[in-house]
Amino acid sequence: MQVQLLLVTMVCLIAVSPALARLIRLPAPTILFLAGCLLSAVPAAAHVELPPEAVLLIVLPVLLFWEGYSTSIHHLRRYWRPVLLLGVPLVVITAAAAAVAAHAAGLPWIAAWALGAAVAPTDASAVAAYARALPGRWMTVLRAESLINDGTALVVLAAVIAVSQGEAADGWSFGADLFRSYAFGLTAGLVAGMLGLLVLRRVVDPVVTGAVALALPFAAAVPAEAVHGSGVVAVVSCALTVSRRSRQVTAGRPRLQAYGFWEITTFLLGGALFVMSGLQVRRLFTAVDQATAVRLAAWGALITMVVLAVRVAWLFVCAWVIRLVDRRPVQRELRAPARTMLVLGWSGMRGGISIAAALTVPPVVAGTVFPDRPEILILTFMVVAMTLLVQGATLPLVIRWSRISTQHDDPQPAIRSVNQLLADRAVTALDQPTVRGDASPEIIERILADLRDERGRGGELSEHERHTARVRLRLLEHLRRELVTLASRNEVEDSVMWQVQERLDLEEARWSTLLGSAGSENSSDQPARAARDVVR
Template sequence: MFESQLVLIISLLFGTSMLSLLSEKLRISYPIILVIAGLGISLIPAMPRINLSPDIVFIIFLPPLLYSAAWHTSWKDFWNNRWPISMLALGLVIFTATGVAFVSNAIIPDFSLAFGFLLGGIISPPDAVAATSVLQGIRIPKRIVTILEGESLVNDASSLIVFRFALATVFTGTFTLWKAETDFLLVSGGGILVGLAIAHIVYAVHRFLPTTPSVDTAISLISPYLMYLIAEHFETSGVLSVVSGGLFLSFRSQDIYSYNSRLQVQSVWDTLVFLLNGVVFILIGLQLPDIVKGIGSYYLPEVIGYSVIISLVTIFIRILWVFPGAYIPRLLSKKIRQRETKPGWKQVFIVAWSGMRGVVSLASALSIPLTLTDGSGFPHRDLILFITFVVILFTLVLQGLTLPFVIRLLNIKAEDNEQEQELGIQYQISNAALGFIDAEYTEEVNNIEAFAQMRARYSRLAESADKKLEAEAKEKMFGFIPAYRKFLLQLVHVQRDELKKMRTEAKYSDELLRRKERELDLEEARLRK
């Protein structure tokens, strides 16, 4: 039994890797390929059924995925865009849940508003991984990416809270607005406090104890689970706990990690997140047979019709909210007009069209109890699960496949100041190095050739960056940088080829050759970044 389960898990991991390669070849976002592949695999008669438990999603998958997203989010950018992020992560979630509640109540027989809000809370949050993976490799303004990433960090928490309130209303038959508002503040605030408290403890361990790269990596893997489980134990938001703790530790990462710890932690997390993301999306597709089996008491074409209508409603509601939400606050607040640049309608539309749903919605639907308190079956559970699955598939495939085309059609391009900022950074750090050399090593520079050459190197770097920054023809300057980077990459490849020859000659130590090869790997990674 254990061996068959282990083989199944390994097969999923291997299949995820191979399908991701296929997505690279087809230039299609890998969540889309994986969900479709999962659907195809689930239709194979001899394929064993894999039931996706909500506990597995919320406890195993969600904490590290949220933590990784928070780690790669700039706190400065997050705070500067706090208003649009809040409008999407809080306002849009409630607006979507409300819209879906009334529409589903209107079109589905015997489907009360309480069940409508339950469904709305489930399908209201867009998926973080789907949006960022679709946008990966496409050059768009940084602000769009920041807003979408920031929204995805917070909207899971707000949607799960709406889901809990709706579920409680179904069980009790009552809903008190002031109590819901109070509970919302307590759950949210408590989760943030728990996350920050644990993050400060983790920070102290990294900062003041003699850790190693392996210990640092292990602690970084354990931290999101601690934040999530402790917050959930105290009945606060585990999602906000992980997000707040991850943002804090990311902001202080330069203080707590050595260079080798940073390299090792980043490599491990890149692999872990890739596998978790891949498995979670292929598992979504594999749920189809059980979901279809569950709606046996419903008329299938009618249920599909409900699902498509609600899918279209979720897309329309997002567009309906995003455009006024982008411009009305600017009209009402002078501070917002001064702090934020006015977004163009094209950028706003990209945010509106990036509403793909994912695994959190499916896990929420699966977590609906099978029975009510009196022992009777939970009404409409299978219908809600089927609609959720269709909404995920509909938005992921339709919006996910068309989003790159829409970006090209609207001719949206990233800001052109990235290279200029890179030159500015190079200029400042080179001057800092020159100042240190002149203050501490003047005698060595005058008497020892190696010191003099190093000073000359930093002097050339500072002078080169300064000249490029002052150049009048920016197009020419930016045209130079890709050619220069290509030149440096060619030098790395030449050196790596020479190392291969040295290894066959058996003239030098393998350890020294591996060390030099790692230096070249880091240099190539820096250049390609």
């Protein structure tokens, strides 16, 4: 019973974490990780484990798929070089540096390399949660890096485990394994994505559409792992494959429902991963004596500093090399100032994926106990804790200190330009019989008048229209309450209420989007916040 109460407490904490973050002025992942550490003092926490197989085979594909799906392909094409340099060679270099530091702490080389592979990759959910204040182009670099570096780290960890089993390993074999892992993973992801698009093109039921979308990351990861490819790379390539095309082949209603489903699912899974990571503190530190725990905690802080220093140094080295070999004017526009480079370095948070990777280290290999496995787990936990509690908590301050320019990331001019372009295309399309249908001339003229008005204002709302949107939102909120009241009095059947409520929700989404896009603040959740502010 205590375990069930603990799980209910976890879910409640995740649900209220955004409100707690605004109240305490700490990022939500930091609060959840600290809450997990505090909950570990509950006796029932000793029975709650972080199953690495579930994290790597279930949680990770879902989180990575949504992050990949919502990643800007335009920015990814522009910044592909830093993404690759951060996602592949930096992981190997970080693992090597962490292994040297861990060996200095007393771990044998095989255990030190296992630790290095676990702490080398950044965590996609942590980066997405902490770095939202960054401009879109740099957020894309960080997210894309975290999407592919897990695959590199898992290849390194697999090579370490293979060596512990007595297999010979060298640079050539590791390079071949890495190439095969990425090649097979890309192929499996592309195939799964194309097949998924074929299915989505023929599906009209929103429930089936959501189920197909949920199955896609597993349809990509499982075959990739079966042929010794990277399931992580397969999920990411599948998400990028369907990202744009699915928006063309899927109707608006299923897409709206699927978006809400993925937002809630990834929010809960990501939050659960942070809490579960914190819950491991008791289990890990009670496996060693007190003196060893204190020594490992100190070494964990040192390894964290090594990992951070390597990341910052690599960012500056990569920037210098790119500037040296590519002096084109277009490349100069992509350059980042020194303060921005420091922010990108400070944004490299580790998370539950690192702990799950460390837990995959087998206790016994080839009949021999894997050396210092408890020490590996504790040091990994310390690196994760330091990045979440120190880097994560101070990242907003570092971003403000850097004074990163968001001039090139303001979407409003582009939104107005696209709105005008679509209005022009709509006027032309109304001349086509397939679009006009059997509509009367009066209806066509009314639509043309609206389109001419849209072209004239370029997508901006006038003061009158903003007031109209606010009144509309307040009216929709009132109608929603009235609808629920009618249903509670049995004057309206529930199924009827749901259908009417869906229409009200779609109308609210339209007006809140218009009201939100009319503002100047560059935030992905501004339309929803605008609606909340109006209906309060």
